Amino acid sequence: MTSVEKQRVYRRLNSTQSVKNSQAMYYFQSKNPYLHDEGKKIAWITSGGPVEFLVAMDILPLYPEQYGAIAGSAKDSTRLSQVAESHGYSQDICAYARTSFGSILSPDSPTPLSEIDGIGGLATPDMLICGNNICGTVLKWYQDLARIYKIPLFIFDTPPLIDDNIPSYYIEYLTTQMNEYISFLEQQMNKKMDMGVLTEVFQNSKNSIELWTKILDLGQAIPAPLNCADRFLLMAPVVSQRGTTETVSLYEEVYQEVQTRVDDEEGAITVPERFRLLWDNIPIWFNLYDFYNTLAQKGVVFPVDTYTNAWSQNFQESGDLLKDAAVMYSNIYLNKTLQHKIDLISTLAKKYKCDGILYHSMRSCKRYSLGQPITRVEVTEKTNIPGTLIEGDMNDSRAYSEGQVMTRIDALLELIETQRN
Amino acid sequence: MSFNIRSNILSSSLEYYLTHYYEALTELQQLSNPMVGYFTNKIPVELLDAMKLHPVRIFAFKHPQAQQGAYERYIQTFACSWLRGILDNGLVNGYKDLEGIIFSTGTCDSLQNVSDVWQKVFAAQLTYNLTFPIKSNKAAGTYLENEFKQIVSFAQKHLKGSSDFKxxxxxxxxxxxxxxxxxxxxxxxxxxxxxxxxxxxxxxxxxxxxxxxxxxxxxxxxxxxxxxxxxxxxxxxxxxxxxxxxxxxxxxxxxxxxxxxxxxxxxxxxxxxxxxxxxxxxxxxxxxxxxxxxxxxxxxxxxxxxxxxxxxxxxxxxxxxxxxxxxxxxxxxxxxxxxxxxxxxxxxxxxxxxxxxxxxxxxxxxxxxxxxxxxxxx
The missing domain is CATH 3.40.50.11900 (Rossmann fold)
Structure with a gap:
């Protein structure tokens, strides 16, 4: 590529730096050598796991999936995956899991978590929390982590939802597990859960999610104030720190800045917006900015995606906190049917005035990806919005061919142009 | 050596039936109780039998008319190879001899997603998603008991399951x-x-x-x-x-x-x-x-x-x-x-x-x- 082709055509958000700083501090705290002396512990938790309970119990939650994204962005995930493969893990399994195993088993330093992280890698966990509401893979992944670290593992089992009417015995099963979860944590921390604190943490979570949803909603504006890469970076706190007041403050700052962009009709990209596409799936972390920047040069912007939208699911208050939490954590995008995905993608594509849809078909995330061919057909039938599948991976650069991907995207853009004329 | 000879005869007979699996299904459909297909061993076959249904496992044995790779219209090539084969076979006749199909969802991601795809591709076929719990404690038991009761109710209502339950x-x-x-x-x-x-x-x-x-x-x-x-x-x-x-x-x-x-x-x-x-x-x-x-x-x-x-x-x-x-x-x-x-x-x-x-x-x-x-x- 020439230097002209590599020219940056996106606008940076100032508040992105605040998010980065906050994340850096969060990871810095996790490496505090006196953490245990201060009565705290560390839990590794899946991205769909009920984190509020940990925050309320002074347990620092860390996310191997988020670590995977960091290692991917640092272009270190393929190396770590290869380390995992050299220990017997198949190249076909989740690349986040391979990155995680690679970071544990690597003879060299794992990827640093921020500029102020000297050691690299996630801090060693005291316990593991796994919610299978995002996929079945995490069960096997966390089972192996429990064997490696020889530490306790709590599983929050969420049977997949067939439709919006959740049977009462599902809710009973989920709520009972919330009580079991509390007992588990009390045992680990040797103290009782303060339900008042838990309620406060949930309120912070609710506020964070509401603000996050408002930020995403601003993407409906033309020109789009945020591109995919912005959202993928900004989402970090709503995933890992959503039970804290800091995240609420942080998102207030982000919201203000994005709203100002909308008011000023300032887009996320510096060139005229020609194509608005919806992104389905996890991003290509190892190529994040280059990928979206290359497309932005063609006037392509992504005002919405299904991945960051998955954290906009808030809980309905019925007065029973544990039940509400149980229902919310079950009612997750990846724990629902393909029909739900089709409906949601169709709704989002219309709502955000998209011209096309890009389905990232990731061989290492079966739960998110399998069924995209039929999804593409049905969404187009419903909305008359064309889409295409591109093959790649979130963390394994060996499964990605930029030439092939760009050819497919170019074909989609041509189709959109043709339909316009 | 008589047992050996019998073993050989047994093997030949079994092979005959298995290589004619799809014809056998058609024959069984006329001879046996209404058939219900299933995929994994997480299935309450006893419950189905108690309702005078005949639980039949759906195999990945290649259907003679199956077009390899037909599945690609619906799912990607990195889906589990076993399920891809089953979908290719299903696309020939949609397992029309079966009264319905029970998916054990919540088992693996491929099966979970294929069950979704299946229900779209074969929309006319009656399907039920049964999810076993991951755990085996008391709460999981209560949940599974209710899942089983639901499947009984579904089978009796839609799959010709008998209410004379033994x-x-x-x-x-x-x-x-x-x-x-x-x-x-x-x-x-x-x-x-x-x-x-x-x-x-x-x-x-x-x-x-x-x-x-x-x-x-x-x-x-x-x-x-x-x-x-x-x-x-x-x-x-x-x-x-x-x-x-x-x-x-x-x-x-x-x-x-x-x-x-x-x-x-x-x-x-x-x-x-x-x-x-x-x-x-x-x-x-x-x-x-x-x-x-x-x-x-x-x-x-x-x-x-x-x-x-x-x-x-x-x-x-x-x-x-x-x-x-x-x-x-x-x-x-x-x-x-x-x-x-x-x-x-x-x-x-x-x-x-x-x-x-x-x-x-x-x-x-x-x-x-x-x-x-x-x-x-x-």
Missing amino acids: LTESIRKYNLKRKILQKVANLVSKGQLLYVTFAQLLYFSDLLPVDKFTQIFKDFPPTNNDDSISVTNQDEIPRLLVSGGMWDNWELFDIPEWNGLVADDLSFGHRNFNYTLAETDSMKSYVESQLKRTSEPTAYDEKNQRLESLGEQIKEHDVNGVVLLTMKFCDPDAFELVPIRKYLESHDISYLNLETSPDISNVGQLRTRLAAFSELLL
Whole structure:
């Protein structure tokens, strides 16, 4: 590529730096050598796991999936995956899991978590929390982590939802597990859960999610104030720190800045917006900015995606906190049917005035990806919005061919142009 | 030698039925109770039988008219190879002989997503998603009891399930079936029956109505069987055990390199007949027994049951080497491989990993590797 082709055509958000700083501090705290002396512990938790309970119990939650994204962005995930493969893990399994195993088993330093992280890698966990509401893979992944670290593992089992009417015995099963979860944590921390604190943490979570949803909603504006890469970076706190007041403050700052962009009709990209596409799936972390920047040069912007939208699911208050939490954590995008995905993608594509849809078909995330061919057909039938599948991976650069991907995207853009004329 | 001859006849007969699996389904549809298809061994077959339904396993055996790769219109190539084959077969006639299909969802991501796709592609077919809990505690038991009640209600309403419900009798029949299979497995262990014939029998047992199967095989193997009879020279070949998840092609075992195969640790092998359920009419007791079954690769193995069971099998059958059979693009198989390898290494047991797909397109390579492995064990 020439230097002209590599020219940056996106606008940076100032508040992105605040998010980065906050994340850096969060990871810095996790490496505090006196953490245990201060009565705290560390839990590794899946991205769909009920984190509020940990925050309320002074347990620092860390996310191997988020670590995977960091290692991917640092272009270190393929190396770590290869380390995992050299220990017997198949190249076909989740690349986040391979990155995680690679970071544990690597003879060299794992990827640093921020500029102020000297050691690299996630801090060693005291316990593991796994919610299978995002996929079945995490069960096997966390089972192996429990064997490696020889530490306790709590599983929050969420049977997949067939439709919006959740049977009462599902809710009973989920709520009972919330009580079991509390007992588990009390045992680990040797103290009782303060339900008042838990309620406060949930309120912070609710506020964070509401603000996050408002930020995403601003993407409906033309020109789009945020591109995919912005959202993928900004989402970090709503995933890992959503039970804290800091995240609420942080998102207030982000919201203000994005709203100002909308008011000023300032887009996320510096060139005229020609194509608005919806992104389905996890991003290509190892190529994040280059990928979206290359497309932005063609006037392509992504005002919405299904991945960051998955954290906009808030809980309905019925007065029973544990039940509400149980229902919310079950009612997750990846724990629902393909029909739900089709409906949601169709709704989002219309709502955000998209011209096309890009389905990232990731061989290492079966739960998110399998069924995209039929999804593409049905969404187009419903909305008359064309889409295409591109093959790649979130963390394994060996499964990605930029030439092939760009050819497919170019074909989609041509189709959109043709339909316009 | 009479038993050997009978074994050969048995093998030929079973092979005939299995190679005509789709015709057999059509025939059974006219002869047996309404048929309900299922995919994994996490299925309450006894409950279905109690409602006078005939649970039939859906195999990945290639349909003669199946167009390989037809599935690509709906799912990607990195879906589990077993399910891709099943979808290719289904696209021929949609398993029209079946009254309905029960998916065991919540097992693995491929099956979960394929169940969604299936319900779109074959929208007219009645399907039910049954989800076993990951855990086996009291709350999980209560949940599963309700799932079972739901499936009974669904089957009675939509699948011609009878309300004249006799669970004890059905459990007894399936316990007998499992007992028969255990007896036949002992013959394999003693080298008196080739594993390939046993594999055929296992598939056949999931196709035939349980009453018919137990009726035909109740006296099998013959009690006056001569223990000295052996189908292979056991002194010259190492004793192997095959471990894995789903496997739907007996032809893989129909090669001389497997002659030393004396036991398995497969979903529809040992793990599908190594248990006896409490004979009861109580749904609660039935659920409790179901939750005690050996863990599958797809599940969270709370108590390390899978490794313990494998270790017991190795000892019981005096195994020299273990073949880890993994299916291409099967995540649970791939994940299980690592702890199983560590376990075998820590117990100083030799192993070989064979990765393939139900169409065994790499059979030549598999044979060479198996032969080399056996040589190393001698």
